[in-house]
Amino acid sequence: EGVLVQEYVALKCKVVRWSARASDVLSSCDSIPSDADVFMIAATLRPETMYGQTNLFVSPSLTYGIFRISAKEFYMTTDRAARNLAYQSVFPNWGVIPRVAGVSGSDLLGTLVRAPLSAKGDIYVIPMDSIKESKGTGIVASVPSDSPDDYITTVDLSKKATLHGVEPEWVCLDVLPIINTPEHGNMIAPALVEKLKINSPNDERRLLEAQEIAYKTGFYHGTMAYGPFAGKSVQEGKALVRQQLLDSGDAFTYCE
Numbered sequence: 001e002g003v004l005v006q007e008y009v010a011l012k013c014k015v016v017r018w019s020a021r022a023s024d025v026l027s028s029c030d031s032i033p034s035d036a037d038v039f040m041i042a043a044t045l046r047p048e049t050m051y052g053q054t055n056l057f058v059s060p061s062l063t064y065g066i067f068r069i070s071a072k073e074f075y076m077t078t079d080r081a082a083r084n085l086a087y088q089s090v091f092p093n094w095g096v097i098p099r100v101a102g103v104s105g106s107d108l109l110g111t112l113v114r115a116p117l118s119a120k121g122d123i124y125v126i127p128m129d130s131i132k133e134s135k136g137t138g139i140v141a142s143v144p145s146d147s148p149d150d151y152i153t154t155v156d157l158s159k160k161a162t163l164h165g166v167e168p169e170w171v172c173l174d175v176l177p178i179i180n181t182p183e184h185g186n187m188i189a190p191a192l193v194e195k196l197k198i199n200s201p202n203d204e205r206r207l208l209e210a211q212e213i214a215y216k217t218g219f220y221h222g223t224m225a226y227g228p229f230a231g232k233s234v235q236e237g238k239a240l241v242r243q244q245l246l247d248s249g250d251a252f253t254y255c256e
Ligand code: A2H
Pocket: 043, 044, 045, 046, 049, 130, 131, 132, 133, 134, 135, 136, 137, 138, 139, 140, 141, 142, 143, 146, 147, 148, 150, 211, 215
């Protein structure tokens, strides 16, 4: 992205219960004490939408590392993201990557995590094939109300859940109204997916268009419709939710 530096909000989603396969893989790893918390870290540009998080996406074709923050706290991201975080004071020792284990994305499917702001509370890890290793942490919070990508990926999975061995009950399509816009109502992602006739996550060209419209309309014309900042503009809400997440320790920021 040229010379532009982007600030991501890194949302800490605590593992509540590992999938059977992740649990198997990690049972041989004695570097993670049984009373420690492992957080899957989702990178987002839209912290104000996190009230509407319904799933957590990983790529089934990537491997994720687990990194030691303290005796009680571990973070999960891609190894690529960890190389970046090591120079942003996220890990305890500057430039040192404290990797203790690795798990494949496909083994993580079905893991239950706590989404800090979500009205849903505990949500499942499901697959998203379009996740790129080259950005963020490789872990994405699903917000089907405001992200056309997230919405169509979830709809698609709900139709053919057994693909990737996904249990139908992991896939959550309770789309919650989080942001209101004069142009597209309070569920802009489903509205745009319908308007642009997007039928599949593979419809890249129209999805890119939808993402751009959703992003700009939400930011410039959106009003918070849920949570403590309901009624405020998205521009105000974004800063307030970001700060609330940082103050509560549920997120940190980093740049790339
Ligand atoms: B956003 P940028 Cl509601 N691969 O968060 C693919 N997508 C990724 C990713 C990866 N490795 N890492 C992060 N992302 C997504 C919320 C959201 C996002 C909404 C609307 C739009 C939106 C909920 N998902 O992003 O290319 C994450 O999804 C539209 C671009 O680095 C993150 O913010 O600018 C955003 O893309 C980062 O994209």
